[in-house]
Amino acid sequence: MNASTTPTTPLAGLVGNTPLLRVGEPFAPAGRGFWAKLEGFNPGGIKDRPGLHMVERARARGELAPGARIIESTSGTLGLGLALAGMVHGHPVTLVTDPGLESSMTRLLTAYGAQVNVVSEPHPTGGWQQARRDRVGRLMAQHPGSWCPDQYNNPDNTSAYTPLALELASELGHIDVLVCSVGTGGHSAGVSRVLRQLYPELRLVGVDTIGSTIFGQPARPRLMRGLGSSIYPRNVAYGHFSEVHWVAPAESVWACRRLASSHYATGGWSVGAVALVAGWLARTLPADTRIAAVFPDGPQRYLGTVYDDDYCAAHGLLDGPPAPEPDVIGRVDEKEVTRWTRCPAVVDPLTLAGDGAAAENLR
Structure with a gap:
């Protein structure tokens, strides 16, 4: 062959x-x-499934424009799925995480083309997750037209x-x-x-x-x-x-x-x-x-x-x-x-x- x-x-x-x-x-x-x-x-693990699916559905509804930036909070595994989806569909990806993310995972996400953004302090009541979500909101304001999957609430x-x-x-x-x-x-x-x-x-x-x-x-x-x-x-x-x-x-x-x-x-x-x-x-x-x-x-x-x-x-x-x-x-x-x-x-x-x-x- x-x-x-x-x-x-x-x-x-x-x-x-x-x-x-x-x-x-x-x-x-x-x-x-x-x-x-x-x-x-x-x-990349189980969250390859929702990473691809959430991006594909958002694109179909017109919520995610061609070439628009994807910005999301992650403790690691969804980040891999979103990096894959960004590669498949042509979207830059910014992932917000915290100091608990393993250095090996940071290097891997970067190798897959994602930008990794690390928060430095937990939210006083919502912990690291809320601190990451707050950072996502600020980054989206800096990138008009960007889209957040909001994995915690997205059906x-x-x-x-x-x-x-x-x-x-x-x-x-x-x-x-x-x-x-x-x-x-x-x-x-x-x-x-x-x-x-x-x-x-x-x-x-x-x-x-x-x-x-x-x-x-x-x-x-x-x-x-x-x-x-x-x-x-x-x-x-x-x-x-x-x-x-x-x-x-x-x-x-x-x-x-x-x-x-x-x-x-x-x-x-x-x-x-x-x-x-x-x-x-x-x-x-x-x-x-x-x-x-x-x-x-x-x-x-x-x-x-x-x-x-x-x-x-x-x-x-x-x-x-x-x-x-x-x-x-x-x-x-x-x-x-x-x-x-x-x-x-x-x-x-x-x-x-x-x-x-x-x-x-x-x-």
Whole structure:
């Protein structure tokens, strides 16, 4: 076959149809386990899907003019998706992040042609996310005609995951439980919405980090990136969740490393947290329960954190395996959690009485 007839795949065609892996021991006993959708096999991870979809929909509606600048806040993974979308559709991209972004990710985003803008101080109530969003607003004023995807509130961030849901349904035939990490709320809402139409009894289990305010806990400085929030994203489909689990950094590190050593597949903070919870579900639910878990990324950007012994030792993340069972609380605001904890009653925190801080953070 000569060069002129060699088949090629367009850049956007590299996204989707990611592998599915059966995860068993040591997360569940022999004969039990869960299915993990390995979204790290997308060029930049799971958020390649909404990065492309949000840009394509905005262009179709005329909100994003040809050649206009895309400006957005990101903790990393959506930045990769937007860099890809900018390359595919011819848009310059500016990404606003914070000092917690790994230097390797900054270099990679820059290599892909994005401009990286770093805020220096967190917002007093909305943390790094609100500080980044405020910077996005100022940058948009400096670039007339620019466009912000607003991933936290954009419904296209949710609908972008319809293909992922259909891939899972096609591959597994039936799904009883879906386990998703929650950050902007996009993939948990988008995938569960489609799967609920196919499997009305589907249970959605959310996985958050300690120190995140998404499900009604107090906002605290967070070590884990890629899940959690210090604001209240409106894409989070609170009514879809059967329960939520909060996971601590050391617990996620243990799960990430056990995944790597037992299954030759792993990822970052979100992957470890999801694997911990999905493994517990596989151990405790009936043996024939079909559990699907979404692994949002791979391990590459975490080589200096999750997989670095010096970093983990300095942050007290190598203290041994997590408890075999999570703590349980009856209300999301019953107490502040500091280790793996679950709550079977999920509500929108903005509906909790007297939550003035929540309303302030949403602004």
